[in-house]
Amino acid sequence: MAETRNFSIIAHIDHGKSTLADRLIQKAGLVTERDFRDQILDTMDIERERGITIKSQTASLPYRARDGEEYVLNLIDTPGHVDFSYEVSRALSSCEGVLLLVDATQGVQAQTQANLFMAMEHDLEIIPVINKIDLASADIDGAKDQIDRDLALDPESAVLVSAKTGEGVDELLEAIVRQFPPPIGDPTEALKALIFDARYDPFRGAVASCRVFSGAVRSGDIIRFMFTGKTHRVEEVGRFQIERVSSESLAAGDVGYLIAGIKTVADTRIGDTMTLDDRPADEALPGFRESKPMVFSSLYPVSSDDFMSLSESLEKYELNDAALVYTKDSSSALGQGFRAGFLGLLHLEIVQERLEREFNQSLILTAPSVEYHFHLENGSMLSVDNPTYYPDPMSISRAEEPYIRASIYIPDRYMGAVMKLCLERRAENSQLEYPSSGRLEMRFDMPLAEVVFDFYDRLKSVTQGYGSLDYEMLEYRTSDLVKVDILVNGERVDALSMIVQRDRARTRAVQACERLKETIPRHMFKIPIQGAIGGKIISRETINAFRKDVTAKCYGGDVSRKRKLLEKQKKGKRRMKMVGNVEIPQSAFIAVLKARDE
Amino acid sequence: MAGTTRPGLYVHVPFCRTKCPYCAFKSTTETARIGDWLSALEREAEGRRGLFGWYDTLYVGGGTPSVLSDADLRRLMGTLLGTFHFTRDLEATIEVNPGDVDEAKAELLYGLGFNRISMGVQSFVQPELEFLGRRHNAARALWSFDVFRGAGFESLGLDLIQGLPGQTVEARLESLKRAVELGPEHLSCYELGFEPGTPFYEARRKGKLSPPDGDAAAEGFLATSEYLEDSGFLHYEVSNYARDERHRSRHNRKYWRHVPVLGLGPAAHSFDGRTRWWNVPDVAEYCRRLGSGDSAVQETEDLGPDQLRLERLALGFRTREGVDRKNLGDVARAQSLLDRLVMEGLVTVSDTRVQPTREGLCVADGLARGFCDL
Ligand SMILES: Nc1nc2c(ncn2[C@@H]2O[C@H](COP(=O)(O)OP(=O)(O)OP(=O)(O)O)[C@@H](O)[C@H]2O)c(=O)[nH]1
Ligand code: SF4
Ligand SMILES: [Mg+2]
Numbered sequence: 018m019a020e021t022r023n024f025s026i027i028a029h030i031d032h033g034k035s036t037l038a039d040r041l042i043q044k045a046g047l048v049t050e051r052d053f054r055d056q057i058l059d060t061m062d063i064e065r066e067r068g069i070t071i072k073s074q075t076a077s078l079p080y081r082a083r084d085g086e087e088y089v090l091n092l093i094d095t096p097g098h099v100d101f102s103y104e105v106s107r108a109l110s111s112c113e114g115v116l117l118l119v120d121a122t123q124g125v126q127a128q129t130q131a132n133l134f135m136a137m138e139h140d141l142e143i144i145p146v147i148n149k150i151d152l153a154s155a156d157i158d159g160a161k162d163q164i165d166r167d168l169a170l171d172p173e174s175a176v177l178v179s180a181k182t183g184e185g186v187d188e189l190l191e192a193i194v195r196q197f198p199p200p201i202g203d204p205t206e207a208l209k210a211l212i213f214d215a216r217y218d219p220f221r222g223a224v225a226s227c228r229v230f231s232g233a234v235r236s237g238d239i240i241r242f243m244f245t246g247k248t249h250r251v252e253e254v255g256r257f258q259i260e261r262v263s264s265e266s267l268a269a270g271d272v273g274y275l276i277a278g279i280k281t282v283a284d285t286r287i288g289d290t291m292t293l294d295d296r297p298a299d300e301a302l303p304g305f306r307e308s309k310p311m312v313f314s315s316l317y318p319v320s321s322d323d324f325m326s327l328s329e330s331l332e333k334y335e336l337n338d339a340a341l342v343y344t345k346d347s348s349s350a351l352g353q354g355f356r357a358g359f360l361g362l363l364h365l366e367i368v369q370e371r372l373e374r375e376f377n378q379s380l381i382l383t384a385p386s387v388e389y390h391f392h393l394e395n396g397s398m399l400s401v402d403n404p405t406y407y408p409d410p411m412s413i414s415r416a417e418e419p420y421i422r423a424s425i426y427i428p429d430r431y432m433g434a435v436m437k438l439c440l441e442r443r444a445e446n447s448q449l450e451y452p453s454s455g456r457l458e459m460r461f462d463m464p465l466a467e468v469v470f471d472f473y474d475r476l477k478s479v480t481q482g483y484g485s486l487d488y489e490m491l492e493y494r495t496s497d498l499v500k501v502d503i504l505v506n507g508e509r510v511d512a513l514s515m516i517v518q519r520d521r522a523r524t525r526a527v528q529a530c531e532r533l534k535e536t537i538p539r540h541m542f543k544i545p546i547q548g549a550i551g552g553k554i555i556s557r558e559t560i561n562a563f564r565k566d567v568t569a570k571c572y573g574g575d576v577s578r579k580r581k582l583l584e585k586q587k588k589g590k591r592r593m594k595m596v597g598n599v600e601i602p603q604s605a606f607i608a609v610l611k612a613r614d615e
Numbered sequence: 616m617a618g619t620t621r622p623g624l625y626v627h628v629p630f631c632r633t634k635c636p637y638c639a640f641k642s643t644t645e646t647a648r649i650g651d652w653l654s655a656l657e658r659e660a661e662g663r664r665g666l667f668g669w670y671d672t673l674y675v676g677g678g679t680p681s682v683l684s685d686a687d688l689r690r691l692m693g694t695l696l697g698t699f700h701f702t703r704d705l706e707a708t709i710e711v712n713p714g715d716v717d718e719a720k721a722e723l724l725y726g727l728g729f730n731r732i733s734m735g736v737q738s739f740v741q742p743e744l745e746f747l748g749r750r751h752n753a754a755r756a757l758w759s760f761d762v763f764r765g766a767g768f769e770s771l772g773l774d775l776i777q778g779l780p781g782q783t784v785e786a787r788l789e790s791l792k793r794a795v796e797l798g799p800e801h802l803s804c805y806e807l808g809f810e811p812g813t814p815f816y817e818a819r820r821k822g823k824l825s826p827p828d829g830d831a832a833a834e835g836f837l838a839t840s841e842y843l844e845d846s847g848f849l850h851y852e853v854s855n856y857a858r859d860e861r862h863r864s865r866h867n868r869k870y871w872r873h874v875p876v877l878g879l880g881p882a883a884h885s886f887d888g889r890t891r892w893w894n895v896p897d898v899a900e901y902c903r904r905l906g907s908g909d910s911a912v913q914e915t916e917d918l919g920p921d922q923l924r925l926e927r928l929a930l931g932f933r934t935r936e937g938v939d940r941k942n943l944g945d946v947a948r949a950q951s952l953l954d955r956l957v958m959e960g961l962v963t964v965s966d967t968r969v970q971p972t973r974e975g976l977c978v979a980d981g982l983a984r985g986f987c988d989l
Contacts, residue, residue, distance in 0.1 A: 541981045542959045564833030566981040569806040569854050573870050573884035579929045587987040598952050
């Protein structure tokens with residue numbers, strides 16, 4: 018029996034986790050030269066296009082150590098972006114150790130620290146790894162200092178590697194088998210296996226990723242989910258190499274997958290414990306802490322007929338994204354849909370894109386909102402993440418919004434532009450630091466709502482792509498909040514309403530009206546577009562009527578062509594939302610959310 | 616208001632002496648093929664002999680039918696009269712180019728039974744004619760008009776092209792004024808189009824020609840309508856004006872009212888009330904097919920109730936007769952849109968019909984689009 022080591026690779030975004038995984042996979046000879054591609058574990062198109070990891074991925078690697086022993090190394094590559102930290106926390110629950118990567122050119126950054134704390138909470142063995150030592154700008158001593166000072170880890174235990182060239186990777190493999198403890202757990206006891214991830218396969222149903230803590234499971238067994246109580250016959254178990262590779266059984270200490278013909282997606286809950294029906298465990302493993310959404314938005318199908326299909330897609334999608342939470346929602350303008358909570362804006366964007374790509378949905382998202390607190394005259398407190406539920410202004414005694422501590426890393430030449438942007442966005446309490454020459458770290462307290470709007474796009478634009486942003490939550494702070502409504506042709510479009518700070522209301526209303534004017538096509542009549550607080554109009558635009566809209570000739574040979582055009586336009590109108598007599602295209606709802614380059 | 620429901624007969628003459636730079640019409644300058652075309656047409660007519668009963672319109676269009684020689688014209692009419700039944704009050708129209716006619720030709724046409732002329736004048740302003748690449752001059756157009764009157768024609772129509780790049784409203788009215796002074800029974804005023812495949816389209820794409828923008832086009836359209844209606848004409852379709860109801864084109868109204876029409880010749884379209892079919896556009900192919908006993912039909916479409924409804928919207932809003940309210944769809948939503956359109960002065964509404972105003976004709980395609988999905 019080969020010995021097992023279970024570990025995750027964690028780090029700040031872009032510090033080289035997936036590239037390091039590539040080297041480990043190649044050393045294990047899991048893929049041929051021909052099939053290899055960079056960041057091979059980033060399998061989704063959207064990950065490859067954006068060059069970031071979104072989903073944790075598992076790979077089981079065979080390894081013969083210098084002592085001649087055979088090992089199975091179960092590695093989990095995790096995402097570095099803060100919006101996907103829930104992926105990291107679940108991956109950690111199936112490991113005994115972590116490789117904590119530090120980019121030698123960047124040093125310790127926000128997520129290096131955050132991920133370290135998570136590993137410590139799970140009591141995991143930590144090997145610090147200093148990466149990208151092949152680069153001329155690598156500052157190994159600086160990185161060691163920070164590991165010592167900021168992470169309180171032993172800098173001398175750090176392994177130096179270049180994930181790109183493979184330098185140091187052999188030593189790292191030895192450190193893994195030497196320093197990480199083998200999993201403990203008795204394969205003869207009752208089965209306890211934790212589901213830490215899943216995905217929906219249209220042919221096989223749910224494919225659950227699991228870590229077995231005790232006992233064993235093989236195909237043919239009847240398993241029981243301890244939370245839902247549901248039972249299923251196991252069809253297949255196995256390990257993730259690059260593809261799924263089936264095996265006879267999974268036993269205590271193993272990480273792998275399990276397929277049990279589970280078509281009703283609701284049966285599989287991430288965090289549930291599987292046991293054997295005829296020999297159940299006494300108690301379930303501790304599951305996962307629920308993720309806490311920060312940003313909220315409603316999802317509507319472009320065509321109201323597609324609500325059921327969206328509902329089914331969300332159910333399947335949710336399996337693979339445990340951080341998404343949603344409930345039913347409805348809007349008079351957009352019909353039936355869902356209110357969803359996301360870990361951040363990137364998460365929101367990814368959910369939308371994956372639903373569109375993987376499930377063929379066409380969606381309209383409403384303006385992202387944070388969760389506001391309204392203290393009412395009657396002494397109660399109302400949490401509101403949906404502008405629809407903004408309380409009667411007369412009943413509000415005090416309102417609060419969540420603040421963040423933003424850390425912005427930029428080349429110092431952009432300081433002026435970024436400062437200006439931040440002050441526009443109500444940033445306060447600024448601090449500057451120069452981590453290395455030419456680089457600047459700016460820290461601010463800011464309302465989360467400002468970041469949620471278009472801050473990130475604007476930051477990228479004023480720094481020509483060089484700016485990066487991290488943030489951590491601070492407390493709620495008192496704020497003067499109003500609800501801005503948008504009226505199209507005199508009718509309020511509830512899906513466009515937003516809660517904003519009073520001083521920012523006009524700017525935001527003007528912007529929304531401008532965007533709508535650009536995206537709503539001309540009609541046969543003038544269309545006023547207004548922003549309003551209560552009954553008071555604070556911004557206005559007008560879409561002019563088209564003046565001429567008719568072809569000159571229509572005789573025998575033109576009729577058919579004319580009808581076909583009309584048939585096409587009729588189809589196109591199904592992708593529009595009717596508000597009164599006005600057709601609003603999907604793009605208009607999106608445009609309202611997007612930043613404009615100045 | 617009601618028109619006849621008897622079928623109409625259309626004959627397509629696909630020949631022109633030269634090709635105009637704005638024209639996307641399938642026509643050829645290979646006049647050597649006229650003989651083949653006539654033979655093919657005779658076969659096609661024979662095959663359609665019993666299709667419909669009595670025709671009350673004949674429309675010989677093109678192309679340029681006036682390129683046909685006297686002998687060709689005699690042969691064509693001989694075939695048609697020998698094959699189909701025509702009512703006594705037949706409206707028989709032929710399109711002519713002012714450069715192609717003289718007294719003898721006009722008398723021949725009259726003698727063959729034509730009683731309505733549609734003359735492709737395009738403009739009475741010399742530089743505009745040159746820009747459009749037309750062979751005739753303005754004086755020739757005026758003269759031709761008198762020739763037809765002299766030959767006995769009581770129903771004369773002129774075709775004009777408007778909306779030339781840089782044309783002011785005053786310049787537009789200039790040609791109209793000359794036309795009105797002649798006293799025709801009918802006027803067609805077409806906005807210059809830039810159709811793919813034409814030299815004008817290319818020139819526009821390259822930025823060498825820029826048509827008037829939407830506002831200018833609308834202003835010109837409305838000014839034309841106002842001027843002609845003030846001069847006693849009836850603006851009865853987007854591009855068509857008649858001295859009175861009787862002089863509206865009986866033939867063209869059949870297309871707009873879904874009345875059956877049999878079309879003969881390359882690219883000609885036919886419709887029997889439910890089914891539409893059309894011939895191959897290429898002259899050589901048309902002749903080859905009929906010569907070898909095949910059908911010239913390129914495509915056939917059967918129209919379901921929804922398709923017929925869409926066509927009624929698309930066609931109806933182009934005419935002052937408008938659309939039967941039954942075609943407007945979902946009543947509540949249609950009503951709210953109608954109220955708005957009435958308020959904007961784009962349509963008027965009666966118990967049974969919705970009729971576009973002058974401003975409504977200017978956005979007729981938009982009106983059809985507004986109701987298409989209700
Ligand atoms: N020169 C050099 N470049 C490296 C090294 N390791 C990674 N990179 C580069 O750094 C970039 C980020 O690498 P990834 O492996 O995608 O980083 P990651 O940590 O997986 O990023 P996320 O998954 O998005 O958090 C890529 O362009 C890599 O080619 C290294 O050792 N040397
Ligand atoms: S506009 Fe008339 S004459 Fe000129 S090419 Fe076209 S069909 Fe022939
Ligand atoms: Mg990665």
